[in-house]
Amino acid sequence: MDYIIEVKGLTKRFGSFAAVDGISFAVRRGEIFGFLGANGAGKTTAMRMLCGLSFPTEGSGMVAGFDVMTQGEQIKRHIGYMSQRFSLYEDLTVYENMELFGGIYGMKQADIASRSRELLDRINFADHKDDLVQSLPLGWRQKLAFMVATMHSPEIVFLDEPTGGVDPITRRQFWDLIRGAARQGTAIFVTTHYMDEAAYCDRITIMVDGRIKALDAPSALMQQLEAKNMNEVFVKLCR
Amino acid sequence: MSSLSFLVKKEFIQFRRNKFISRLVFAFPVLVMLIVPLVTNMEVRGVSVALIDHDQSSLSRRMLSHLEASKSLRVRMQSSDYQQAYRQLEDGKVDIIVSIPERCEQTLLLGQLPCISVDANAVNSTKSGMGSQYAIAALGKALSEVAAESGVSLSSGDISVRHFYNEALDYRFYMIPAFIIILVLLICCFIPALNLVVEKERGTIEQINVTPVSRFEFTLSKLIPYWLVGIVVLTEAILTAGLVYGLWPAGNAGTIYLAALLFALTMSGFAIAVANISDTMQQCIFVLFFFVMIFMLMSGMLTPLESMPQWAQWITVAFPPRWFVGIMRAVYLKGTTLAELAPNFLALLLLAIAFCSIAMLTYRKQR
Amino acid sequence: MLHILRDKRTMLVVLVIPLILIVLFGFTVTTDVNNIKVMACAPHRSHSVSEAVNHIQASPYFDFRGFVDACDIDRMLRTGQVSAVVVFASDYSSSGSYQMLFDGADVNTASTSQAYLQSVLAGSAAASPFDVHMLYNPQMKSSYNFVPGIMGMIFMLICAMMTSISIVREKETGTMEVLLVSPVKPLYIIISKMVPYLLLSLINLAIILLLAYYMLDVPMAGGVGGIVLVSFIYLVLALALGMMVSNMVQSQIAALLISAMVMMMPVIIFSGMMFPIENLPWALRWISYVIPPRWYIDAMRKLMIEGVALCDVVLEVGILLAETVALMAAATKKFNDRLEQKGVNFKIL
Numbered sequence: 001m002d003y004i005i006e007v008k009g010l011t012k013r014f015g016s017f018a019a020v021d022g023i024s025f026a027v028r029r030g031e032i033f034g035f036l037g038a039n040g041a042g043k044t045t046a047m048r049m050l051c052g053l054s055f056p057t058e059g060s061g062m063v064a065g066f067d068v069m070t071q072g073e074q075i076k077r078h079i080g081y082m083s084q085r086f087s088l089y090e091d092l093t094v095y096e097n098m099e100l101f102g103g104i105y106g107m108k109q110a111d112i113a114s115r116s117r118e119l120l121d122r123i124n125f126a127d128h129k130d131d132l133v134q135s136l137p138l139g140w141r142q143k144l145a146f147m148v149a150t151m152h153s154p155e156i157v158f159l160d161e162p163t164g165g166v167d168p169i170t171r172r173q174f175w176d177l178i179r180g181a182a183r184q185g186t187a188i189f190v191t192t193h194y195m196d197e198a199a200y201c202d203r204i205t206i207m208v209d210g211r212i213k214a215l216d217a218p219s220a221l222m223q224q225l226e227a228k229n230m231n232e233v234f235v236k237l238c239r
Numbered sequence: 240m241s242s243l244s245f246l247v248k249k250e251f252i253q254f255r256r257n258k259f260i261s262r263l264v265f266a267f268p269v270l271v272m273l274i275v276p277l278v279t280n281m282e283v284r285g286v287s288v289a290l291i292d293h294d295q296s297s298l299s300r301r302m303l304s305h306l307e308a309s310k311s312l313r314v315r316m317q318s319s320d321y322q323q324a325y326r327q328l329e330d331g332k333v334d335i336i337v338s339i340p341e342r343c344e345q346t347l348l349l350g351q352l353p354c355i356s357v358d359a360n361a362v363n364s365t366k367s368g369m370g371s372q373y374a375i376a377a378l379g380k381a382l383s384e385v386a387a388e389s390g391v392s393l394s395s396g397d398i399s400v401r402h403f404y405n406e407a408l409d410y411r412f413y414m415i416p417a418f419i420i421i422l423v424l425l426i427c428c429f430i431p432a433l434n435l436v437v438e439k440e441r442g443t444i445e446q447i448n449v450t451p452v453s454r455f456e457f458t459l460s461k462l463i464p465y466w467l468v469g470i471v472v473l474t475e476a477i478l479t480a481g482l483v484y485g486l487w488p489a490g491n492a493g494t495i496y497l498a499a500l501l502f503a504l505t506m507s508g509f510a511i512a513v514a515n516i517s518d519t520m521q522q523c524i525f526v527l528f529f530f531v532m533i534f535m536l537m538s539g540m541l542t543p544l545e546s547m548p549q550w551a552q553w554i555t556v557a558f559p560p561r562w563f564v565g566i567m568r569a570v571y572l573k574g575t576t577l578a579e580l581a582p583n584f585l586a587l588l589l590l591a592i593a594f595c596s597i598a599m600l601t602y603r604k605q606r
Numbered sequence: 607m608l609h610i611l612r613d614k615r616t617m618l619v620v621l622v623i624p625l626i627l628i629v630l631f632g633f634t635v636t637t638d639v640n641n642i643k644v645m646a647c648a649p650h651r652s653h654s655v656s657e658a659v660n661h662i663q664a665s666p667y668f669d670f671r672g673f674v675d676a677c678d679i680d681r682m683l684r685t686g687q688v689s690a691v692v693v694f695a696s697d698y699s700s701s702g703s704y705q706m707l708f709d710g711a712d713v714n715t716a717s718t719s720q721a722y723l724q725s726v727l728a729g730s731a732a733a734s735p736f737d738v739h740m741l742y743n744p745q746m747k748s749s750y751n752f753v754p755g756i757m758g759m760i761f762m763l764i765c766a767m768m769t770s771i772s773i774v775r776e777k778e779t780g781t782m783e784v785l786l787v788s789p790v791k792p793l794y795i796i797i798s799k800m801v802p803y804l805l806l807s808l809i810n811l812a813i814i815l816l817l818a819y820y821m822l823d824v825p826m827a828g829g830v831g832g833i834v835l836v837s838f839i840y841l842v843l844a845l846a847l848g849m850m851v852s853n854m855v856q857s858q859i860a861a862l863l864i865s866a867m868v869m870m871m872p873v874i875i876f877s878g879m880m881f882p883i884e885n886l887p888w889a890l891r892w893i894s895y896v897i898p899p900r901w902y903i904d905a906m907r908k909l910m911i912e913g914v915a916l917c918d919v920v921l922e923v924g925i926l927l928a929e930t931v932a933l934m935a936a937a938t939k940k941f942n943d944r945l946e947q948k949g950v951n952f953k954i955l
Contacts, residue, residue: 105451406710
């Protein structure tokens with residue numbers, strides 16, 4: 001089994017409060033791994049530890065072959081990231097954003113040019129490459145942010161609540177993009193509180209109060225808990 | 240290191256697109272250089288004189304008329320009561336008291352030197368200093384005129400004065416280098432710091448933290464544009480000063496630019512360090528403001544270094560502006576060379592390294 | 607509202623810094639001139655020359671650094687090792703002639719040293735008809751002259767700048783819209799933003815007054831009540847100004863820069879804190895008549911240092927009051943107008 005993320009007993013404490021309390025799981029290459037849970041369950045905190053943004057208090061983790069505690073900077077070279085709060089610089093154009101992040105990951109200008117063309121064609125956005133991000137509606141920004149996160153063809157992409165605030169059609173289109181990237185071998189680690197999106201994932205975990213309450217494929221969970229959809233699964237687990 | 244070039248490019252694009260800041264940065268220096276030297280003209284006018292005349296002679300009347308004729312002096316009162324005049328001095332209504340002794344004219348006509356006392360209120364040292372000069376000049380003139388008319392020869396010492404580098408003691412020439420420094424200080428300090436704190440507050444900094452960009456590269460990318468901006472501001476200021484006031488650097492312009500570059504380096508490093516430890520814009524501003532005030536008032540920019548108590552002078556060794564002020568005034572007005580100012584440059588260099596290192600070390604990508 | 611008090615760091619910063627500023631400046635900053643580096647050049651060191659030099663050494667204004675050769679004078683002045691050189695004529699004992707050479711780059715020092723030197727030397731040489739005395743501060747110490755100026759500046763900073771930034775921040779993050787849509791009256795929202803800064807400033811005022819009185823010996827002869835009253839009016843004025851500014855800008859940085867340029871720099875320049883106002887060219891003097899800090903600092907000087915009674919500062923207080931009322935009215939009106947145009951897209955600068 002080729003695991004791209006392996007986590008054992010990962011914990012993050014703030015004072016006496018454990019935001020993430022001893023979680024363990026593993027993610028395979030090319031897998032779409034969903035991290036579900038209510039707001040405040042600890043999903044974002046867990047993700048930040050895996051991205052090298054925050055030091056774990058206890059436990060161990062491996063991402064793309066590197067240790068989470070000591071090799072944070074190497075991890076960063078192999079991952080992409082998109083957060084709900086921010087992803088693109090608003091006062092830069094689409095292309096300028098792509099150029100910046102491509103360059104930061106060590107891509108050459110020629111590669112940046114061809115890769116960005118390829119990505120923009122995929123969403124039919126090539127003629128807007130010189131538009132200021134500020135002028136774009138939220139749905140497009142999110143799709144572009146995903147594109148930028150995959151500019152440098154990373155092994156894993158971390159997405160933190162990527163579909164907040166957009167209409168269902170845009171969300172569907174976004175998940176098409178995610179699945180496209182997964183098919184090409186990129187593992188996707190995504191947190192969300194939209195339970196219906198869980199159906200798109202290969203496997204999911206549900207976090208409650210910092211702990212993992214369930215870890216399996218969505219269909220298996222629905223069968224286990226005799227639920228008709230993921231919403232019911234969640235409600236049953238959290239009661 | 241290639242990420243650095245991409246980051247710097249992004250900074251410049253953002254700077255250019257931000258109409259408000261880019262316009263401000265380029266217009267502000269010119270405005271300041273135009274207005275401020277006008278404002279800070281410290282020419283002494285209207286020094287009030289009280290004349291205590293115990294002689295009541297034609298000599299003393301001559302002295303009075305010369306005093307009144309002086310453009311800078313105003314004879315506010317005449318009396319024979321010194322105490323009254325002194326009280327006026329205490330109240331600030333009178334700046335100088337001239338006391339003409341009894342039988343002054345007689346003494347003079349006998350070929351001896353009378354003793355005229357001039358008391359000046361030293362609270363406003365410039366005013367009293369210049370004021371007493373003018374008074375003495377006027378009185379001296381009266382004395383020599385009367386002496387000449389009566390055929391008495393006055394042998395009193397010949398005192399001549401020469402002010403190097405600024406013959407007319409034009410206050411603007413003193414202030415212009417100071418304000419150039421203030422400009423560079425303000426722009427290289429506040430804008431990069433605020434830029435960084437805004438990124439922190441908005442969260443865009445997280446996107447950078449998750450990339451392989453190192454602390455070194457990121458800090459540099461925040462500093463480099465503002466060094467360049469600092470140089471531009473300096474150039475604008477120098478040009479404005481030269482074209483409008485006719486003050487061009489007496490010394491080597493290259494020395495000035497080198498010093499300015501070091502100074503911009505130091506101050507922006509300092510600013511970034513403060514921004515790194517601030518969570519909000521308000522904290523950042525207040526702390527920066529605190530230091531900027533201290534720098535402005537204690538580095539010899541507006542008040543002389545030597546007048547401060549020793550312990551305060553020791554503290555200023557750590558202040559970059561103190562060294563820069565020394566360099567600027569010396570090169571701008573006196574034409575001092577780099578070699579002669581080596582200690583200042585060395586100090587600035589050390590401080591630059593220190594502050595930029597602190598800036599880099601206080602930046603945390605992972606918490 | 608309360609969140610400002612919870613922000614311990616900011617509170618600390620806002621309370622501690624004025625304290626440090628006052629103490630530091632009270633003791634170190636002075637427009638007086640002391641310890642001026644002087645050297646002498648005397649081809650013939652007669653007894654009179656030595657006597658003159660002794661007088662210079664004895665004077666607290668000067669720091670005598672020894673004798674220098676004529677050829678070195680230029681270099682010493684240029685490198686700043688000395689600020690003034692007295693060149694005694696070779697026949698100084700009989701003629702009393704000498705020449706004073708100054709580093710004219712520092713105008714203040716040069717002109718003052720000239721006066722002081724002359725008075726010191728006149729005391730030694732017989733051949734001068736003038737007996738010049740510089741009277742030490744019969745009025746007051748120059749260092750605590752700064753206290754009113756600093757007060758004017760700090761309160762403007764806290765109340766105007768901080769408030770405007772705080773309000774604009776809510777605009778930027780969109781929480782302002784949320785508040786506006788709530789049943790809370792808009793005016794109360796604004797007032798709730800101001801109150802914490804008002805309180806902070808009042809605490810600062812208390813600290814400053816205590817420090818000034820006990821550490822710097824500022825006589826508060828005009829009566830503390832009057833000082834507090836006038837300060838309170840000034841604080842409200844600054845708050846109103848902050849509100850005005852916040853109405854006009856869209857981003858925190860813009861609020862900061864406008865506050866800095868429009869409020870802080872003029873305060874420093876025009877309020878008479880550093881440079882005497884009477885020296886301003888006529889055209890700029892009227893600016894100083896308009897700026898509130900100038901009146902506040904004047905009033906504070908009179909009340910704190912000169913010990914005038916409250917009724918004597920009626921002019922200043924009157925002007926401050928009038929400006930306050932005008933500003934509050936304008937700011938409120940502007941704010942209400944904005945509410946009606948809420949279709950405006952709050953662009954982040």
